[in-house]
Each structure stands twice: as C-alpha cells, then as structure tokens.
Amino acid sequence: MKDLFVVIGGDAAGMSAASKAKREDPDREVIVFEKGEWVSYAACGMPYYVKGEVEELDDLVAVTAEAFREERDVDLRTGHEVVGIDTDAGSVTVEPDDGETFEQAYGDLLIGTGASAIEPPFDGLDLTGVFTIHDMDEADAIESYVAEHDPETAAIVGGGYVGVEMAEALDARGLDVSMYEMLPRTLQPFGEETARAVEDHLREQGVELHLETAVQGFVGDDSVESVRYEIDDGDGAETDDSDDSTTDDGGEAEADGDDHGATAAADLVIVGVGVAPNTALAEEAGIELGPTGAIATDDYGRTFDAADGSTLEHVYAAGDCAEADNVVTGEPDHVPLALTANRAGRAIGATVGGDPTQTGGTAGTAIVKAFDLGAARTGLIDEEVAREAGFDPVSVTIDAPTRPHYYPGGAKLTVTLVADADSARVLGASVVGRDGVKRIDTVATAITGEFTVAELQNTDLAYAPPFSPVWDPILTAAKVLRGRMEDD
Amino acid sequence: MKDLFVVIGGDAAGMSAASKAKREDPDREVIVFEKGEWVSYAACGMPYYVKGEVEELDDLVAVTAEAFREERDVDLRTGHEVVGIDTDAGSVTVEPDDGETFEQAYGDLLIGTGASAIEPPFDGLDLTGVFTIHDMDEADAIESYVAEHDPETAAIVGGGYVGVEMAEALDARGLDVSMYEMLPRTLQPFGEETARAVEDHLREQGVELHLETAVQGFVGDDSVESVRYEIDDGDGAETDDSDDSTTDDGGEAEADGDDHGATAAADLVIVGVGVAPNTALAEEAGIELGPTGAIATDDYGRTFDAADGSTLEHVYAAGDCAEADNVVTGEPDHVPLALTANRAGRAIGATVGGDPTQTGGTAGTAIVKAFDLGAARTGLIDEEVAREAGFDPVSVTIDAPTRPHYYPGGAKLTVTLVADADSARVLGASVVGRDGVKRIDTVATAITGEFTVAELQNTDLAYAPPFSPVWDPILTAAKVLRGRMEDD
Numbered sequence: 001m002k003d004l005f006v007v008i009g010g011d012a013a014g015m016s017a018a019s020k021a022k023r024e025d026p027d028r029e030v031i032v033f034e035k036g037e038w039v040s041y042a043a044c045g046m047p048y049y050v051k052g053e054v055e056e057l058d059d060l061v062a063v064t065a066e067a068f069r070e071e072r073d074v075d076l077r078t079g080h081e082v083v084g085i086d087t088d089a090g091s092v093t094v095e096p097d098d099g100e101t102f103e104q105a106y107g108d109l110l111i112g113t114g115a116s117a118i119e120p121p122f123d124g125l126d127l128t129g130v131f132t133i134h135d136m137d138e139a140d141a142i143e144s145y146v147a148e149h150d151p152e153t154a155a156i157v158g159g160g161y162v163g164v165e166m167a168e169a170l171d172a173r174g175l176d177v178s179m180y181e182m183l184p185r186t187l188q189p190f191g192e193e194t195a196r197a198v199e200d201h202l203r204e205q206g207v208e209l210h211l212e213t214a215v216q217g218f219v220g221d222d223s224v225e226s227v228r229y230e231i232d233d234g235d236g237a238e239t240d241d242s243d244d245s246t247t248d249d250g251g252e253a254e255a256d257g258d259d260h261g262a263t264a265a266a267d268l269v270i271v272g273v274g275v276a277p278n279t280a281l282a283e284e285a286g287i288e289l290g291p292t293g294a295i296a297t298d299d300y301g302r303t304f305d306a307a308d309g310s311t312l313e314h315v316y317a318a319g320d321c322a323e324a325d326n327v328v329t330g331e332p333d334h335v336p337l338a339l340t341a342n343r344a345g346r347a348i349g350a351t352v353g354g355d356p357t358q359t360g361g362t363a364g365t366a367i368v369k370a371f372d373l374g375a376a377r378t379g380l381i382d383e384e385v386a387r388e389a390g391f392d393p394v395s396v397t398i399d400a401p402t403r404p405h406y407y408p409g410g411a412k413l414t415v416t417l418v419a420d421a422d423s424a425r426v427l428g429a430s431v432v433g434r435d436g437v438k439r440i441d442t443v444a445t446a447i448t449g450e451f452t453v454a455e456l457q458n459t460d461l462a463y464a465p466p467f468s469p470v471w472d473p474i475l476t477a478a479k480v481l482r483g484r485m486e487d488d
Numbered sequence: 489m490k491d492l493f494v495v496i497g498g499d500a501a502g503m504s505a506a507s508k509a510k511r512e513d514p515d516r517e518v519i520v521f522e523k524g525e526w527v528s529y530a531a532c533g534m535p536y537y538v539k540g541e542v543e544e545l546d547d548l549v550a551v552t553a554e555a556f557r558e559e560r561d562v563d564l565r566t567g568h569e570v571v572g573i574d575t576d577a578g579s580v581t582v583e584p585d586d587g588e589t590f591e592q593a594y595g596d597l598l599i600g601t602g603a604s605a606i607e608p609p610f611d612g613l614d615l616t617g618v619f620t621i622h623d624m625d626e627a628d629a630i631e632s633y634v635a636e637h638d639p640e641t642a643a644i645v646g647g648g649y650v651g652v653e654m655a656e657a658l659d660a661r662g663l664d665v666s667m668y669e670m671l672p673r674t675l676q677p678f679g680e681e682t683a684r685a686v687e688d689h690l691r692e693q694g695v696e697l698h699l700e701t702a703v704q705g706f707v708g709d710d711s712v713e714s715v716r717y718e719i720d721d722g723d724g725a726e727t728d729d730s731d732d733s734t735t736d737d738g739g740e741a742e743a744d745g746d747d748h749g750a751t752a753a754a755d756l757v758i759v760g761v762g763v764a765p766n767t768a769l770a771e772e773a774g775i776e777l778g779p780t781g782a783i784a785t786d787d788y789g790r791t792f793d794a795a796d797g798s799t800l801e802h803v804y805a806a807g808d809c810a811e812a813d814n815v816v817t818g819e820p821d822h823v824p825l826a827l828t829a830n831r832a833g834r835a836i837g838a839t840v841g842g843d844p845t846q847t848g849g850t851a852g853t854a855i856v857k858a859f860d861l862g863a864a865r866t867g868l869i870d871e872e873v874a875r876e877a878g879f880d881p882v883s884v885t886i887d888a889p890t891r892p893h894y895y896p897g898g899a900k901l902t903v904t905l906v907a908d909a910d911s912a913r914v915l916g917a918s919v920v921g922r923d924g925v926k927r928i929d930t931v932a933t934a935i936t937g938e939f940t941v942a943e944l945q946n947t948d949l950a951y952a953p954p955f956s957p958v959w960d961p962i963l964t965a966a967k968v969l970r971g972r973m974e975d976d
Binding site: 339441450 | 532536547815845848849852853864925929932934943949951954974
C-alpha cells in the first residue's frame with residue numbers, strides 16, 4: 001500500500017497530477033478523493049454559462065469522472081472528503097458520503113484542496129438570491145435563478161475579475177447591474193490605468209459603479225430585495241464615482257433615514273470579493289503555511305513540516321491552496337489561477353511517477369474580458385508592491401494601435417509597462433483594449449527571462465499590417481519607457 | 489561641415505535614424521539623400537493597396553516629406569542619388585535629378601540603400617502587365633493596371649510572402665490566380681507544416697498552385713498574354729501538386745508541342761522571387777560585405793573596411809541592405825524586414841546623436857496573412873539550417889485550439905516548435921491558423937531569452953476562456969516537445 005499515490009481534491013491540480021502520474025508509471029495505483037461530485041472543471045468558464053454562451057454546465061468539464069476512471073485508470077472517488085492527514089503514519093482519514101470513515105495509507109500525497117470564495121459577515125447572506133460563484137453547483141444555481149425568477153436588478157459585490165465577468169453575464173441576461181467595490185478602483189491587481197479604462201467601459205455599458213463603497217448587507221424577506229451600503233459622505237467618493245447618465249431607476253440609491261446608509265434594489269446578488277486557500281486540513285496536520293497564508297512548497301511542490309521546517313518528501317501541495325514562487329521577486333506568492341494549478345499538478349504527477357519536474361513559478365499573469373474590452377496583467381505593476389520587493393519602479397502608459405492606421409480593424413491598446421530604475425529590468429505590465437490583449441504574453445515571457453527594457457525593445461516581434469504596426473504596442477511601450485529612464 | 493549626419497536612403501532605416509538623431513541632438517544638421525520621391529512608406533502595406541483595402545497610396549506613408557522637413561527639421565532631399573562614397577575623405581558624391589553633381593562631406597554616414605526585387609532572366613520581363621512589387625510606384629502601377637485593363641488571369645511567380653499576399657489581393661480584385669514556385673513548397677522559411685496548411689488554403693480559395701515549377705518566361709505581343717513554364721515530367725510533381733477541383737479554364741495548362749514546356753493564360757504577372765540587398769555603392773567604396781552578401785555591421789551598426797577589416801567608426805549601415813546578428817545562432821543574418829530596419833535606424837540615430845545604442849539582433853520573425861489564414865515564424869525551423877548552425881534539432885507539430893472547446897470563436901492553431909536536443913534550448917517555431925498567430929511573439933521572446941523547452945512550458949501566459957485555453961497552444965507545443973525529448 002505504501003506505493004499508492006493519493007490525491008486530495010479532484011480539480012485542476014489534483015486531476016492533472018493523477019493523470020500524469022498514471023501516464024508516467026501505469027503500474028502505480030492512484031486514488032483521488034473528491035468531496036463533491038464535479039471533477040476537472042473549468043471554473044473560469046462559469047460566468048459564460050450564466051451568460052448563456054456555454055450551453056451546458058457539463059461543457060465546462062474537461063475530462064469526465066468516467067473517463068478518468070475508465071480511460072486513465074484513476075481510482076476517482078467522488079463524495080469522499082478527506083478530514084485528516086497523518087504525515088508520520090503516511091495516511092489520510094476519509095469520510096465518504098455513504099459509508100464508514102476509513103484510513104487510507106499513501107506512498108505520496110498531493111493536497112489539492114483549492115480555495116473557497118470569501119464570505120464577509122454581511123447581513124442577509126443567507127437570503128434566497130444571494131450567491132457566491134465558487135463552484136459548479138453555485139453557477140448552476142445562479143443560472144436557474146435567473147431563468148426561473150426573472151430578476152431585474154443585480155448587485156455585484158466586489159470589482160475583481162469575477163465581478164467584472166458576472167456583470168457582463170448578467171447584463172447579457174437583461175438585468176440592470178450595479179457593482180460595489182470597497183477600494184477606490186476595480187481590478188486592483190491590474191493597475192490604475194487599466195482599471196480606469198475598464199470602469200469607463202462598464203459605465204458605458206450601463207453598469208452602475210459604486211467605488212469606495214462598503215456593502216453592509218442584503219435586505220429582504222425570504223428573497224433578497226435590496227442591497228444596503230455605506231455612504232461615505234466625508235469625501236463624496238461614492239457620488240463622484242457614479243455616473244448619473246448611466247443611473248437608472250432600478251439602481252438609484254435611496255437614503256433610508258440613516259445618514260450613513262443607503263439601499264438600492266437588487267433581486268439578485270453575487271458576492272465575489274476574492275478567494276481564500278483551503279488550508280485547514282494541512283494546518284491541522286502540522287504542514288507549514290507560507291507568508292501568503294497558503295501552503296508553502298518547494299520547487300517540486302513538496303511541503304514542509306511546520307514544527308521544524310523539514311521537507312515532507314512525500315507530501316505535495318498544488319493549485320489554489322498552495323504558494324508558487326513569483327518569477328519577478330523570487331518570493332512565495334499566492335495566485336489562485338487555473339494554469340498554475342494545472343502545471344504544478346502535472347509536474348507533481350511526473351515527479352511521483354519517477355520524472356522529477358519543477359512546478360514552475362508564477363508571473364501573476366491574468367486576463368479578463370469586460371464586455372467589449374479585454375484587460376490583462378503580468379508581474380509587478382503596483383508601485384508600492386514593487387518597492388516592498390526591493391525595486392525602484394518607473395513606469396509609462398502609452399496608447400498604441402494594434403494595426404497600422406491604414407489597415408482596417410485595429411484598435412487602441414493602452415499599455416502600462418513597469419521597470420526597475422536601477423537594473424532597468426522589466427517588472428510587469430498591464431494592457432487594456434478591444435483587440436490584442438494577449439500581447440501581455442510577450443511581457444510575461446520577458447519578465448520570466450529577466451529582460452531589461454532595452455532587451456524587450458530589441459525583441460524581434462512579428463509585423464505585417466493585418467496583425468500589428470511595425471512597432472508592436474509592447475515594443476512602443478518599451479521604447480518610451482527606455483527614453484524616460486535615460487532622461488531621468 | 490564635419491558634424492553633418494548624412495543618410496543615404498529615405499525609407500525605414502534612414503528616416504528613423506534621421507528623426508532620432510534630431511531628437512537626440514537638435515543642433516546637429518541631418519541631410520537625407522533619397523533618389524526617389526517616396527519616403528518612409530510601409531512597403532508591407534502595398535498588397536493591401538492593390539487589394540483595395542487601403543484607399544490611397546499616400547495612406548501608406550508614415551510621415552510625409554513635408555513633416556520631416558518642417559516638423560522634424562531634417563534636410564530631406566528627394567530626387568538625389570548618392571553615387572559614390574569616399575570613406576577616407578568622409579564625403580559622398582550626390583547626383584540630383586535636377587542640377588549638378590556635388591560632393592557632400594559628412595561627420596557620420598548611414599547607408600540605408602535598401603534592397604531590390606530580384607529579376608530573374610525571364611523572357612518577356614519587359615512586356616506590359618509584368619510587374620515586380622518593390623516600391624510604391626510599382627504598387628501604383630499594378631493597381632492602375634488592374635483598374636484600367638481589367639485582367640482576368642494573374643500569374644504570380646514566387647511563393648514567398650509577397651506572392652501569397654498578392655494572390656489574396658488579386659483574387660479580391662476578381663482575377664483567377666495561378667502561382668508558380670520553383671521549390672517543392674511555398675513560404676520556404678515557415679517550415680513544411682505551415683507551408684502545407686497555407687497551400688491547402690490557397691487551393692481552397694481557388695489559387696492554382698504549381699510547385700517545383702520553373703517559369704521560363706512570359707509571352708505576348710505588347711502586353712503579356714501567357715506564362716510559359718517547364719513541365720517536370722520526370723516525377724510528375726507539377727500535376728501532383730495542382731488540385732483539379734480548383735483548376736479553371738483560365739488557368740488550365742496547355743502543352744504546346746514541347747514535351748518540357750507548357751503555357752497558361754496570364755494577362756497580369758507579378759514576379760516576387762525575393763529581394764537582394766543594394767550593396768553596390770558600399771562595395772565600390774571598399775566597405776565589407778558579410779557572409780550573407782549584405783553589408784557587415786557591428787553591434788552599433790558600424791561598417792568595416794573591406795581591405796583590413798577595421799571598423800569604419802563613422803559609417804553605419806542599416807535596414808534591408810545590412811546584416812543583423814541572428815539571436816539564435818549569434819551569426820550575421822540578412823532578414824530584410826521593416827522592424828529590423830526601423831529599430832536599427834533608430835539606434836544609429838541615437839548613437840550619432842550622442843547616446844550609443846545597440847541595433848539589436850533579428851530572430852527572423854515574420855508573419856503573413858493568406859486569405860483567411862495567418863502564418864508566422866521565428867528563429868530556426870529548417871532542420872538543415874539548424875544543423876549547419878551546430879544544433880541537433882528536434883521538433884513537434886501540434887494542433888491546439890485558441891480558445892476552450894466550450895467558448896465560441898476559437899480556431900485550430902498548428903504549432904511547430906523546434907529545439908536543440910543537447911541543450912534543450914528552444915530554437916524556433918512556426919504557427920498557422922485562422923486565429924491567434926501573433927502568439928509567435930511568445931516564442932520570439934523566449935528564443936531571445938535563450939529559454940529551454942521546460943522554461944517555455946513553465947512560462948505563465950494569460951488564460952481566460954475568451955482568449956485562450958488553460959494551456960496556451962505555445963505551452964502545449966512545449967509540453968509535447970519536452971515529453972518527446974525525454975522519451976528519446
């Protein structure tokens with residue numbers, strides 16, 4: 001039994017690891033315990049199911065449970081929750097939905113417990129019509145609720161990418177959408193310029209934005225009827241940031257007799273204020289958490305004993321519950337995104353299958369569609385974050401066309417490029433526009449290669465009129481940033 | 489007068505250098521001698537003018553002669569041909585269209601004489617209706633010829649990217665297009681897989697392809713009426729490669745009594761068999777040409793004395809007439825493309841303006857639109873070329889979607905990725921598909937950063953369903969290639 005590879009969690013990291021381990025070493029037995037019923041699904045596709053662009057929820061499943069079991073020979077046990085890990089004994093405690101709790105010995109263990117949507121202590125969080133969007137059942141429930149209850153107004157709490165994607169989805173379903181964000185801007189990790197462009201576009205599309213606005217809770221009898229939020233009458237930020245021209249009756253705030261509160265109609269609420277890594281199981285087992293609060297891992301995804309810091313040679317963690325090294329800072333980071341999970345899981349599968357493979361770092365690369373705009377980011381953008389990491393950030397923001405002026409179909413791309421003034425090393429970038437936002441990959445690759453701004457400027461990118469101007473917008477940004485750095 | 493910066497040639501390299509030198513050092517006098525009338529134009533846009541997508545030829549001019557003179561304070565003299573360079577005296581001999589030949593002393597000199605379309609010794613090259621497409625006047629002439637003579641059949645000689653772009657342009661203008669290529673495939677530098685995909689698509693679009701077919705000449709009285717070409721009846725390649733279903737009356741070959749020749753109707757002919765660097769002026773001045781036949785340059789674009797190999801400190805060369813170092817091989821290469829010219833010119837302008845700047849290398853990155861397909865390449869793809877450069881090439885070709893299966897609008901992207909078996913270094917790539925071919929930039933950046941296949945696989949590229957599958961097609965190619973290399 002010692003040779004068993006046991007995986008906790010049947011999503012991106014876990015199923016990638018299980019599949020790869022079987023391919024590397026078909027004789028090795030692999031068991032996956034998944035507490036729910038869905039496995040290996042594209043969580044990032046859920047907003048598009050709600051929107052109606054993806055017809056069936058099952059379409060989001062990359063590989064079915066049956067295929068894992070029958071084609072890939074993985075012993076996948078859905079409805080099985082792991083409730084304890086004993087790293088000394090090398091075993092886990094498993095609670096099946098049906099049946100007796102049992103112990104399962106492992107040779108190697110992967111913790112892929114994922115992350116959960118954060119649920120702030122809002123009043124009325126349990127009202128019907130209030131949702132997070134953290135798993136497939138929730139996506140299904142939102143879609144059904146829209147279809148069956150025909151809500152007219154939606155409040156989205158949180159202006160991160162889930163919030164932005166859900167705004168688009170619910171607008172497409174005919175709802176009047178309001179968005180509430182505590183911070184002064186949406187899409188915090190994307191930087192100021194990109195966030196502002198997205199916010200302008202959201203308003204153009206009729207989304208009522210409430211920035212620097214703290215939601216207090218949700219009001220209704222059985223079902224939610226309104227959202228109650230704080231009016232910051234000190235600096236007037238709330239009214240400054242809302243655009244009267246896009247305010248409609250459904251979203252109009254009504255002061256309700258309390259100077260510091262207002263309510264707005266909302267018969268559907270999505271709470272998307274971020275996710276937190278599911279670390280309780282690891283923590284209880286004495287496995288070390290890193291500075292980000294997620295499970296600490298080494299280059300191969302192995303975990304550490306919290307008591308003495310020693311490496312737990314046979315206990316791995318990957319995916320949304322685990323840290324990965326940031327390629328710019330070299331420090332542990334927690335970026336719960338699908339590619340990191342897939343890649344780290346796959347690498348761990350290879351390692352336990354006999355081919356030691358590094359899990360790779362993260363550049364924090366992310367991309368989001370907001371109605372007709374795309375926005376993307378990579379590396380370090382926020383100046384404060386960059387300074388904390390020991391850099392002296394300088395940046396430029398430029399507008400450049402994605403095709404030559406004379407060729408049809410191009411669009412303006414706004415590129416923010418950040419570098420370190422001392423070393424001239426490229427630290428990060430953010431882009432926003434209607435076309436060509438995948439160009440962020442060029443910068444993601446450059447920061448992974450530790451390019452200077454001059455090296456990025458001199459990179460030989462592809463040019464022909466149907467695809468790009470002579471100077472790709474990324475190169476133009478590098479050219480301008482380099483000029484600015486020389487002038488300083 | 490010693491301080492003058494003199495530029496020979498008013499296109500991409502020359503005008504970039506002139507403009508940048510003036511910005512760096514506004515007090516320095518800059519003279520540009522251009523033998524023609526057009527300056528700073530987008531030659532790559534010419535096929536789209538012929539196609540009718542670009543309305544005015546003037547639209548292709550990035551900066552007008554007037555703007556250079558008035559806004560940028562560049563002493564631009566069109567209609568002035570430089571016919572001699574005396575590097576000892578530091579002067580050039582200039583022949584104006586109107587006026588007396590004169591000598592012009594220089595402090596620094598940039599040779600930006602460009603390249604010319606190769607004109608093989610075909611019979612009938614002087615017939616009306618036979619064109620190359622090497623400059624704006626020629627593009628204008630082709631467009632006018634189509635508009636005025638209403639030709640029905642076009643023969644394109646040469647299956648490079650100019651040929652492919654002109655096939656699309658002339659098809660859009662209603663002509664029946666045949667293409668003749670001496671080699672066994674089109675788009676030679678793009679590799680076998682990409683070329684085959686483009687060829688299949690050209691046939692689908694009704695282009696009659698004649699591969700391994702040598703054109704002998706053009707027949708007609710005053711105007712061209714047909715193209716005469718060799719039939720290689722030894723291996724039947726000509727008939728194998730033509731697709732009966734797309735052959736139409738206009739393009740049908742007729743054996744003309746000679747076993748080894750055939751003619752096909754063609755009342756418009758485009759000869760696009762490549763370009764050769766314009767080096768005569770440099771060569772006569774005793775300036776060294778490199779192994780590729782273009783002008784040899786150092787990292788700052790300076791030339792060498794052919795007699796003793798010493799650096800000519802004040803004589804630079806850039807653009808289509810000059811070499812640039814290949815970032816993969818480190819060896820001189822000749823890739824006459826717009827970005828290389830612009831960037832090297834700009835760097836030389838900075839250098840002579842007092843800010844020494846390296847011109848940068850070339851990855852040989854190129855991209856081309858062929859009707860509904862895009863094709864792109866970077867680095868080393870051809871196995872023989874890679875072996876000659878001292879590598880042991882291994883490659884894979886994969887098909888991957890540009891978006892997840894469940895999200896609308898994606899397309900298949902075929903990626904060929906090449907690496908060195910010994911070092912695992914990525915050497916090059918080629919991609920072809922209806923969407924997402926700018927992804928070649930990721931590989932161009934990776935080869936510039938000397939990434940291994942594993943490093944490319946671990947690069948954190950952007951994922952969200954509207955933009956990419958979790959594993960970007962480039963990452964999938966790296967993943968598969970790495971697997972193959974481990975198995976070997």
